[in-house]
Amino acid sequence: MAEHTIKAFDEEIDRLRGLIAEMGGRAEAAIENAMLALQRQDKTLAARVVADDKRIDAIEAEVEKLVIQVIALRAPMANDLRDVIAALKIVSVVERIGDYAKNIAKRVPLIATNTRTLEPIALLPSMGQVAGEMVHDALNAFAARDADLALAVIERDTVVDDFYNSVFRTLVTFMVENPKTISECAHLLFVAKNIERIGDHATNVAEMVYYAATGQTLPERERGADLQPED
Amino acid sequence: MTPMTEEQTNLTIDNPKMSARDVKVFYGEKQAIKGVSIDVGMDHVTAFIGPSGCGKSTFLRTLNRMNDTVASARVEGEITLDGENIYAPSMDVVQLRARVGMVFQKPNPFPKSIYENIAYGPRIHGLAASKADMDVIVEKSLRRAGLWDEVKDRLHDSGTALSGGQQQRLCIGRAIAVEPEVILMDEPCSALDPIATAKIEELIHELRGRYAIVIVTHNMQQAARVSQRTAFFHLGDLVEYGVTSDIFTNPRQERTKDYITGRYG
Ligand SMILES: Nc1ncnc2c1ncn2[C@@H]1O[C@H](COP(=O)(O)OP(=O)(O)O)[C@@H](O)[C@H]1O
Numbered sequence A: 001m002a003e004h005t006i007k008a009f010d011e012e013i014d015r016l017r018g019l020i021a022e023m024g025g026r027a028e029a030a031i032e033n034a035m036l037a038l039q040r041q042d043k044t045l046a047a048r049v050v051a052d053d054k055r056i057d058a059i060e061a062e063v064e065k066l067v068i069q070v071i072a073l074r075a076p077m078a079n080d081l082r083d084v085i086a087a088l089k090i091v092s093v094v095e096r097i098g099d100y101a102k103n104i105a106k107r108v109p110l111i112a113t114n115t116r117t118l119e120p121i122a123l124l125p126s127m128g129q130v131a132g133e134m135v136h137d138a139l140n141a142f143a144a145r146d147a148d149l150a151l152a153v154i155e156r157d158t159v160v161d162d163f164y165n166s167v168f169r170t171l172v173t174f175m176v177e178n179p180k181t182i183s184e185c186a187h188l189l190f191v192a193k194n195i196e197r198i199g200d201h202a203t204n205v206a207e208m209v210y211y212a213a214t215g216q217t218l219p220e221r222e223r224g225a226d227l228q229p230e231d
Numbered sequence B: 001m002t003p004m005t006e007e008q009t010n011l012t013i014d015n016p017k018m019s020a021r022d023v024k025v026f027y028g029e030k031q032a033i034k035g036v037s038i039d040v041g042m043d044h045v046t047a048f049i050g051p052s053g054c055g056k057s058t059f060l061r062t063l064n065r066m067n068d069t070v071a072s073a074r075v076e077g078e079i080t081l082d083g084e085n086i087y088a089p090s091m092d093v094v095q096l097r098a099r100v101g102m103v104f105q106k107p108n109p110f111p112k113s114i115y116e117n118i119a120y121g122p123r124i125h126g127l128a129a130s131k132a133d134m135d136v137i138v139e140k141s142l143r144r145a146g147l148w149d150e151v152k153d154r155l156h157d158s159g160t161a162l163s164g165g166q167q168q169r170l171c172i173g174r175a176i177a178v179e180p181e182v183i184l185m186d187e188p189c190s191a192l193d194p195i196a197t198a199k200i201e202e203l204i205h206e207l208r209g210r211y212a213i214v215i216v217t218h219n220m221q222q223a224a225r226v227s228q229r230t231a232f233f234h235l236g237d238l239v240e241y242g243v244t245s246d247i248f249t250n251p252r253q254e255r256t257k258d259y260i261t262g263r264y265g
């Protein structure tokens, strides 16, 4: 894309993109590390995920400040306007994604050390991986203004939802058969729910990216996020 | 990224007040407008934007035949007002310019009293039968121009003694006084400070619906603030015409996008 006549405007837009790329990278790492900590019962790693979340919060604040400044001083129009508004909305969603990862990490010490024997825990890493990739791709789509990649993220939301439904059923069955594990399994259920919410949020980001890139809003789609009552 | 292939825009609207079809304007050999078709309506303010020299003023002036006064200018194509061809030999140009009034960049009140500035037009068009009639017209016009309260106690002071913003509102009052149907404004705020500009913009907002208003502005924020439809001109072409909020959030044409996002030239 051609450069702005006013160079400082380009620099601000670049800085905005840089901050969002960093934030995305950190959110993705937080998800990955939280899942790893859970699997390995690694309390140190879990504590680091919690501590690192502060930087994600700080980036959100920085982006907010920068967006307000750009709107006030540059009066962005058209695709520039869509970009900065998307940036503002995306950081608030990614901040939430960071919180979900943090929430998973906080549960690690609460799940007893014998969790390793809990079969259902084996389902969670691949679910976490899909959600993490969705976050990664949604933010890459923003950086590249890639509407097709955004669409591909949106399509993957149902994969995470399906995972969640299957984890839910597995955990419920497991709890019925092993009542002593109910406390741990309840935590795992929340972990699964957190991952499912991460997938939803990545999908929201992808929708914003699609709008920023094309100027078109996507038609309202089926949201299969939550468990159906009959499940 | 979705390609911007859709044909630019709706050049036509329902119930147009004025319609231009394939209008070309030449200054001698040089072509300044290259076949422009557009409708403007009563219900909204229409803004013409585009880089300096793209032909905004030239095209605006075709709408009330102001180009007739430029010896080298030649206009081709068709322009209608309520369906009537304004370039037809039968068209009374003085009458046309009363129906399609114009406000210029630099406020240009006559070196006469405020009262006389307003009364001049109605007098030559025979709109007032008596002094009392004229008083009514002057007050009504100044009220509509948002100037009455500021000048009612000094109607016989010179119009040129007013501030720049007041002079411009006086000129708008002068255009209104002959009961036009269309008001053309060519960069009406470019000589004014931000407060005087805001007052003119507010005035345009109030006049909307009563007159078809077309405003040329090089200030995109102004176009965004005052208009409901925007036309983007570039090198004598009408590149894109559409609902203002669409033009500023999601222009269809690459040239429009580059211009309004500040990537032009
Ligand atoms: N009276 C004139 N004689 C010759 N050329 C003119 C005259 N008025 C305008 N032009 C030329 O026509 C083109 C369009 O000018 P104008 O309509 O004033 O543009 P804008 O209002 O968009 O700045 C420019 O190239 C300008 O130099």
Ligand SMILES: [Mg+2]
Residues within 6 Å of the ligand: B056, B057, B058, B186, B216
């Ligand atoms: Mg001009």
